[in-house]
Amino acid sequence: MPVRRFVPIAAVVLVASLAACNPSATKSESDSKPAASASAGTDRDEAGSSAAPGAPAGGNGLSLSEAIAKIPAADEVRDGYKRDSFKHWIDEDGDSCSTRNEVLLAEAGRAPEQGARCALTGGEWRSYYDEVTVTAAGKLDIDHMVPLAEAWDSGASKWDADRRMRYANDLGAERSLVAVTAKTNRSKADKDPSEWMPPAQSAKCTYLADWTATKLRWKLSADERERAALETLAEGCSGTAVKYEAAP
Template identity: 65%
Template sequence: MISTIAATAAALLTLPFTAAPAGAHPAQAEPLPLTAAIAQLPSAAESRDGYQRTSFKHWIDADRDACNTRAEVLISESRTEPVIEAGCKVTAGEWYSYYDGVTLTAPGGLDIDHMVPLAEAWDSGASAWTAARREAYANDLDAERSLVAVSARTNRAKADRDPADWTPPLADARCTYTADWVATKLRWQLAADDRERAALTELASGCGQESVDYQPAP
């Protein structure tokens, strides 16, 4: 019986890959070297025509637990037990802003950054999405790379710029940032234009064995 099961399993492994049925949970992609991951980004020119920040509804309380997306990220990323008051108001904790290496204890000094800014996502393909998919993107709590608590100062310096025009001021953060950016774009199948791809490739050249892992968005 055991040999029969083993033979059946071996036979299954030789079958060609087929896509999962519609509605199935997307499979985890295998980790890729950073340069290989950049090569997998779709290529397209960018256009901001028609963009409005309100096209991406956020911050929402998707699971109806009284904590909106911003609060969920603050709670998840605090290095100490956060202080949470009525209405899921986070009032204290300890957060490390990896863009600039700053530690903060007051949430008012933090922004929740969309790794790939909403405007950049629009430019790169989200303009063709449904409103529901844009909402899912703007509140993506299912991937650690998608949303990150950082100092308000660095988030506002970054604004809606891609790595061709902005990288973290902390040099040691740039390889992580590049991998996070690429992972987010691959997760949501967002394109890169020529300047962005060139900047990512240059950054990756100094990142040694940095790898990218991501799970395609539903």
């Protein structure tokens, strides 16, 4: 899958309940994304389009509550999980930039300098989990929106190695992977929203939309506790809509 950096299209869109929904609409001050990013779940592969191929029908997509209801229900099973079952941070397009650096380049508010072997210096990023601005790439982690262990529990244990690798390096949707402070990523670890939410209140609805879209994109399930938490948390996000593109 060739990756075209920096020219995203909308795949998960946050909309104000009284405003029209379109990718160029102004985001809510209380639920904003980093300035360098278009919208949650934005596709990194398609250039110049304003809607994601394969997204649910309807101009505004699904409401967050409707999207949550579409996540398949199943018990979680951790048996056999190993992190190295998901080969990640590959250089898919042979440009010397690993998946980690591809995300950093795409999400930079101020672009870093790119040296030999894709070494990055300078630059600026906004971690939407905690509203912290970071000016050194080494202080950022790339978070798998749905952690690898959670994905394993929710269906990825049945995938072959190639599909797990594609999941772990998913550049096809902007919020499958997201650059955040190391502190918040390590606090989150492998927890689902019943156990962890971003510390910034402004991130709440964005994060729920990102999580739900990722689960739907990869056809991952949710257990009863996770679903109950998502439904409860979503009650405060009536103006949030979700679109997603099913993973190939």
